[in-house]
Amino acid sequence: MIEKEVICVICPSSCHVTVKGDGKTVSEISGYTCKRGKDYAEAEYISPMRTLATTVKAEGYSCPIIAVRSNKPMPKEKIFDAMAEIQKAVATPPFYVGKTVIENILDTGVDIVLSNQ
Template sequence: MIETKTLTCVACPKGCEVTVEYEGDEIIDIKGNACPQGQSYAEEEIVAPTRILPTTIRVKNGALALCPVKTTKQIPLEKMFKAMEIIGKKEVEAPIKMGDVLIEDILGTGANIVATRDMPEKL
């Protein structure tokens, strides 16, 4: 069955409304993109959507109880909840420096979980 989906492209600042006709993983037609990145974005969004995962991780003996973290690259959308489960069970020791790898290669995606700010020890 042929389906149609309209996406707001985030590949460039224009934010084009891109309409994709597809059947399963097969793209039939893409319309509305003003640049080539729009076509690539729409194809990926239908066939294998990915996202950067921003969240927080628990910190032991830190100035704050949580430290903001993110993946170093996009991971498959279907792995987000499992990744959140793993991160939610993890606690790291302060001090932490921005960019420190707190979890390596989460779920075999090749993405590391890194701190996005410094976290000093509790005074």
């Protein structure tokens, strides 16, 4: 049995949730104070996801780099590989928030888009 402590980030309570299982399914969960915390801890245990925010090179922009982010969370284990792909990318005009720079990065169904920050 694999046990993992997850600190919930859904609300300010920051519950320390203990999740036990085989790594793919949850058999026992404790320490949460709301359903959202329970759902978050289960998802974090089974398949952690993260939103990625970084910069890419920009051609024809007022600055040599521009902010990008993933349009939705992606598998945590793919973040470093995604960063390697993003380093190769170059954003080109026109520049607007939400413009796709890399479509379906690493076949995750996640796009890397221009951000406003």
